[in-house]
Amino acid sequence: AQRVTQPEKLLSVFKGAPVELKCNYSYSGSPELFWYVQYSRQRLQLLLRHISRESIKGFTADLNKGETSFHLKKPFAQEEDSAMYYCALIAGFQKLVFGTGTRLLVSP
Amino acid sequence: IAGITQAPTSQILAAGRRMTLRCTQDMRHNAMYWYRQDLGLGLRLIHYSNTAGTTGKGEVPDGYSVSRANTDDFPLTLASAVPSQTSVYFCASSVHRGNEQFFGPGTRLTVL
Numbered sequence: 606a607q608r609v610t611q612p613e614k615l616l617s618v619f620k621g622a623p624v625e626l627k628c629n630y631s632y633s634g635s636p637e638l639f640w641y642v643q644y645s646r647q648r649l650q651l652l653l654r655h656i657s658r659e660s661i662k663g664f665t666a667d668l669n670k671g672e673t674s675f676h677l678k679k680p681f682a683q684e685e686d687s688a689m690y691y692c693a694l695i696a697g698f699q700k701l702v703f704g705t706g707t708r709l710l711v712s713p
Numbered sequence: 714i715a716g717i718t719q720a721p722t723s724q725i726l727a728a729g730r731r732m733t734l735r736c737t738q739d740m741r742h743n744a745m746y747w748y749r750q751d752l753g754l755g756l757r758l759i760h761y762s763n764t765a766g767t768t769g770k771g772e773v774p775d776g777y778s779v780s781r782a783n784t785d786d787f788p789l790t791l792a793s794a795v796p797s798q799t800s801v802y803f804c805a806s807s808v809h810r811g812n813e814q815f816f817g818p819g820t821r822l823t824v825l
Contacts, residue, residue, distance in 0.1 A: 648816045691756065
C-alpha cells in the first residue's frame with residue numbers, strides 16, 4: 606500500500622536558518638508527489654509538485670527515488686513560512702495519500 | 714468565481730443528531746473528495762466521487778455517507794453523530810482523479 610511518512614510533528618527554526626521538512630514514501634512504481642501547505646486558519650493549498658521542478662516561495666523539493674524521499678527545503682526561513690506542511694502521494698490514478706504533517710515554526 | 718465552498722464554517726452538534734456538511738464547486742471538476750483532519754493523524758480520506766453519479770469509500774468511511782447527484786455538489790452526511798467525529802472536515806475537488814486537488818476552507822465540527 607502507498608504510504609507517506611513525515612517523521613517530524615514540529616520543526617522549530619529561527620528566521621534566516623535553513624529548513625528541511627522530511628518526507629519519505631513507499632510505493633513500488635513511479636509516484637507523483639506534492640507538498641501542500643496550510644497557513645493558520647486558511648485552507649490547504651498546493652505548494653509544489655515534483656513534476657514541475659519549480660521553486661515556490663523559495664521552497665524546492667527533489668524526488669530521490671533511491672531513498673524514496675521528497676524532502677522540502679528552503680535555504681533561509683522567513684516568519685511567514687510558519688504553517689502546517691503536508692507531503693502527499695498519488696500512485697497511478699489512486700487517491701491522494703497524505704502524510705501526518707509537520708508544523709513549521711519560524712521564530713524571529 | 715468562488716472555487717470550492719463549504720458550509721457551515723463551524724457547528725456544534727449533540728451526539729445522535731443527523732448532520733449534513735455541504736460542499737459546492739464551480740470549477741466543473743469531475744472528482745470530489747471529503748477528508749477529515751485530526752491532530753497527529755493528518756488528513757484522511759472519508760469518501761470520494763470520480764464523477765457525478767458515482768461515489769467510493771476512502772480510508773475512514775464508517776459513520777459517513779455521501780451523494781453526488783450533480784457535478785457541483787458533494788454533501789457529506791453523518792447519520793447519527795458521535796464524539797469521535799469531532800474534527801475539521803475538508804472538501805476538495807480535482808479535474809480528474811489523480812490531478813491536483815483544490816481544497817475548501819473547511820468545516821469545524823464538534824460533537825458533544
